[in-house]
Amino acid sequence: MSLEDLYKEVILDHYRSPRNKGRLDPHDVRLERNNPLCGDEIELFLRFDGDDLEAIAFEGKGCSISQASASMMTEKVAGLPAKQARAIAESIKAMMAGEEDGDPDVLGDLVSLKGVVKYPVRIKCALLGWNTLLEGLEEAGRA
Amino acid sequence: MSLEDLYKEVILDHYRSPRNKGRLDPHDVRLERNNPLCGDEIELFLRFDGDDLEAIAFEGKGCSISQASASMMTEKVAGLPAKQARAIAESIKAMMAGEEDGDPDVLGDLVSLKGVVKYPVRIKCALLGWNTLLEGLEEAGRA
Amino acid sequence: MQLSEQPGGRRAAPGPGGFDPEVVRKDFPVFEHPVHEDKRLVYLDSAATAQKPRAVIERVVRFYETENANAHRGIYELGERATKAYEDARETCARFVNAATPRSIVFTRGTTESINLVRYAWGRANVHEGDEILVTEMEHHSNLVPWQMLCGETGATLRHLPIDERGLLRTDLLDGLVTERTRLVCVSHMSNVLGTINPVREVADAAHAVGALVLVDAAQSAPHLGVDVAALDCDFLAFSAHKLCGPTGAGVLYGRESVLEDMPPFHGGGEMIREVWSDRATYNEIPYRFEAGTMNIAQVVGMAAAIDYITALGLDAIRAHERELTAYALDAVASTGAEIYGPPTAEQRGGVVAFNLPEVHPHDLATIVDEDGVCIRAGHHCAQPLMRRLGVPATARASMYLYNTRDDVDALVASLEQAKGWFS
């Protein structure tokens, strides 16, 4: 995928029209994390129903990759069992580390984020939301 | 002059049989100086008779160049007017800095010390006694 | 000296003194290698680090091949050559900053270490509870964080000299901010974000009037404007070799001779001592007192070669070229609709243009222009408090040096237009 395609087909849609953007009230977990070198910021809200991640939302600012990736994440994991959300996050991290190819059956559209691997400095941007999610699941004792 | 000649014809005679070696009592000025990088040490004693440097002696240890040069110095300046001793010391320093050729009429045998100029790291050794003398004359108010 | 503008032309004619960036460019091997397989390297990040001319690389190689030994230690010929190369470099640096004596030149790893040396060696001996240190609002973290740390350790207070809307220092506020309690005023000669060239002498006069010292961060000015410690009347001045076409790992702390004389040592170790006993030591004369252990000999020698290189081309000619190119870039970047930070004219600033395109985050921008071989910086540029002052989380930044041409600026602008297209 060319950089142009990555932006036009994957990133910009979510950047311009982020899903699940805003506060989530009530919530069980709220976490703020940032990427100190770039200044990207994410504030993540999680609400559980038993072991399911019933709802998820985020606030944030930063580059399009960090914000689009967070948006795609919320869309993917909302409503899933916490365990499965975690597995997806780990899969994304492994894919971005170049350790896995990314299984379309598990990741669906998220596989397209693999396009970022070619831009090593931007990987941290793409993972900001996912790392925050993993921390949030941990904090909630759901991971 | 080859290094061998410098050692054999100039340095070793004074190194083996240093002139005016030992304490001088009574004395007007006593100064200890060293060359921290090499560890060469000089203790210099001066006695004045009016404006004349009536007597001079030294103690010391270190490399042959530092000790021989000090010995040659005492031989040369003993009994001279302080002013003239100072002029000789300045001349030697200028010669060692490569600024002057060294006037045989003024310096006599000391001109042979010029052989050390080819060995830049050793110049400090050759000048240790002379710098101490200049400080001593200064301290005595004779310079 | 001002380069002639060719109306409508894409390239400035060689300036007086024959300065031609296309020719200069040939001295830099890095430009012989394309990036992204086949793209011409458009290097617009010299404020971060400069590229190295062949003369500097070859000087370092020659040191390792024919002069390599420890300096100030060996009695043998190789050791003498190393010592001579190292001390000749000190004289070159002294001449470069117009220091009265090479005794004022202390070698370091770079600007950051130079400033921290002052913090540790001078600061801990001279700054006490109730004292004040004044820094400007545009300082690089390297000339800010060390003073926060020193104030935290000593109970001194850190104060800030603000900037105005155009990114110029509010020197009108100096009178109120420099007081009897001020011990040190820290000011960058040229901002690495705004490009602002600061009136260092005016700051120094105000500081000296109350007996405070002045430290000048010349990381950006030494390569691009040149510095004259006598004219600036500063007490300390710091710069890095790597930003003036020299090797990484080398830099200078200039210190006023009388100030260095009274300053306790920094690191303990070989060479900085006079005599050592098991429980105590006496210390060497300046500048050696501040150079402990085996120094960065080859890098210091390479730094001198870099200084020789840029001074042979002429700092005036380099500055004239950069001014001309900056004026061109300010116009060209503004034409894309970008917001530009810092003083409006090329006279008031060095060759640094920080900007943001509306709607496009600077990190996205840097990634997109990189595809075309264009290297710009995106981020806070080690100046987070200044970013807050400007009200932005980050900016893009293009910075120019002697090897840059209008072609480089044109390539940047073409790339910016394309990015705009993707995002629109």
Added chain:
Amino acid sequence: MQLSEQPGGRRAAPGPGGFDPEVVRKDFPVFEHPVHEDKRLVYLDSAATAQKPRAVIERVVRFYETENANAHRGIYELGERATKAYEDARETCARFVNAATPRSIVFTRGTTESINLVRYAWGRANVHEGDEILVTEMEHHSNLVPWQMLCGETGATLRHLPIDERGLLRTDLLDGLVTERTRLVCVSHMSNVLGTINPVREVADAAHAVGALVLVDAAQSAPHLGVDVAALDCDFLAFSAHKLCGPTGAGVLYGRESVLEDMPPFHGGGEMIREVWSDRATYNEIPYRFEAGTMNIAQVVGMAAAIDYITALGLDAIRAHERELTAYALDAVASTGAEIYGPPTAEQRGGVVAFNLPEVHPHDLATIVDEDGVCIRAGHHCAQPLMRRLGVPATARASMYLYNTRDDVDALVASLEQAKGWFS
């Protein structure tokens, strides 16, 4: 691995693994240039600094020509290459010292800076009045003076672990000298004067038994013996690139991960921060917290090339060669009537032979042998307290490395004989 001795022969055969110093020598351009116009360079001062193989010089050149950018900052390809080269070097260093993680590797200018970093960052936070620091009687000034300074600042007490007549550590006295008050024990792995290889693990065990930390000065051992921080069980370990065939201006501080995690920063500046406000800052994770400003990137990359070079030859093979050559040199130098300092056998020592000829001052000796192209060191070797312990103002010192041969030792001995002749 032991090189075969050829009875009566002048040159060792290539050892197992094919180690042949004559071949190795060809990797070092410095040996292609005669000294004093026409003399073969007989370089016997590698304990001061080592010569550089072509692979290292070329690696540095390649960095400047194809990868030069600031590390950890640029989004563009050149910046990625620089960052990768720099971080790959960290992994090389971690493997070289057998560190569990590259997070334990902090880059510095060299051993002296590494030790002073510990003094400032760890020492000021952890050493207080009434505490004790233990050093050995054979330490280099770089592992002595910083601790004198820290004790002077904090009111802690410096204690000394003596050596015996053969130059071996009196580890039998450890029990009495390591006490509940001991915070840090500083020991060199190999003496730069005596050559003694110290039982670091024994010292570390004694220190850890009372909760003290251990700092190992590996300036001499890293190049000649290799180091294994897990086997030594040390908390800090310092070495310099320039002594292991690497560039000047680079070195390593290894720190145990848990110790570094708790350690406050050293320098303030770019890169070592997380977030900066005008009056305060939070700091980056390890090891970046200790690497402020633009680092010595090209030198660190060159250091990794040097480590690759010596590890490809094999540290065992290098050690075996040096042991064989040291045994030869101990005999040969003794045959001139010289007094030799340090342990009697090559098993107990590295390739360093300090000696004095009766009646000939070492400075005279160094000057005289230099005429024949022989480079030896004369002086106190940055170990004045050890000189006092040996009862001499200075010594001559010949030190050997992978490119030295029996021819070099023979040239030294011939020159010594001539000097004796002049003075007799």
